[in-house]
């Protein structure tokens with residue numbers, strides 16, 4: 625499903641959560657929506673799901689989503705907890721709700737996932753542990769097979785092995801059933817290999833939208849003897865560095881030109897990729913104010 629956002633603003637009283645944002649997603653990819661706390665991710669996704677009237681325009685496959693039941697049936701937004709379900713409902717009832725609401729729902733898959741994540745079907749949603757509630761959200765998101773599926777930090781409560789099982793499951797299911805999946809997360813490195821395209825927002829504004837590989841290629845880790853690394857990185861944008869004895873590794877932002885690559889070779893420096901997480905930190909406003 626294609627997503628077109630144009631001049632979108634979301635306000636809560638005096639607070640502008642999304643500020644005149646425009647972008648398009650061509651669809652059928654796994655997108656990472658990255659942004660610091662309070663940057664507007666949830667507000668943006670709620671608007672994409674048609675939960676609030678947009679100031680500006682939000683179109684899914686060329687149709688406005690707000691007050692458009694047909695378009696909304698093609699969207700599944702899972703937040704931190706499965707809000708589709710009443711907390712007094714049992715898990716099985718929550719799944720039935722998903723099935724009733726979504727034409728693309730795969731009930732057999734939903735029950736496979738419930739088993740995989742060991743979610744007790746007869747327990748009330750409100751009585752699940754945090755991790756089980758997160759897993760239920762993820763089950764609803766995946767089994768919905770919605771053309772636009774948005775997972776808003778929905779895996780946050782899962783422990784590490786469960787999160788890794790979720791990442792594997794997500795990728796396998798996406799490959800079998802390509803659709804537009806938008807995931808917001810603060811655990812960027814864990815998810816980085818799954819993301820095909822990245823949208824970074826900050827203070828309600830779009831910072832960049834880029835293929836994940838292209839974004840990664842914008843940074844380089846330079847490793848070698850501390851003095852050589854210092855010489856090489858003088859005048860470059862260094863995002864951070866770490867030292868071990870006389871060896872130093874510095875993260876450099878920006879593409880290196882041919883002469884810099886030759887110099888690196890002359891100095892015997894090792895050049896490697898940089899973590900998406902480090903680029904993200906650089907591209908968004910630091911804690912405490914402007915860079």
Ligand SMILES: Nc1ncnc2c1ncn2[C@@H]1O[C@H](COP(=O)(O)OP(=O)(O)OP(=O)(O)O)[C@@H](O)[C@H]1O
Pocket residue numbers: 636639640641659660661662663664665666667668
């Ligand atoms: N219901 C609301 N009423 C008033 N202000 C709100 C409301 N929801 C969000 N905001 C404000 O809008 C801004 C964006 O919040 P939003 O939840 O969209 O950000 P987020 O990127 O999802 O944050 P986080 O990563 O912390 O979940 C914040 O300043 C927040 O305080």
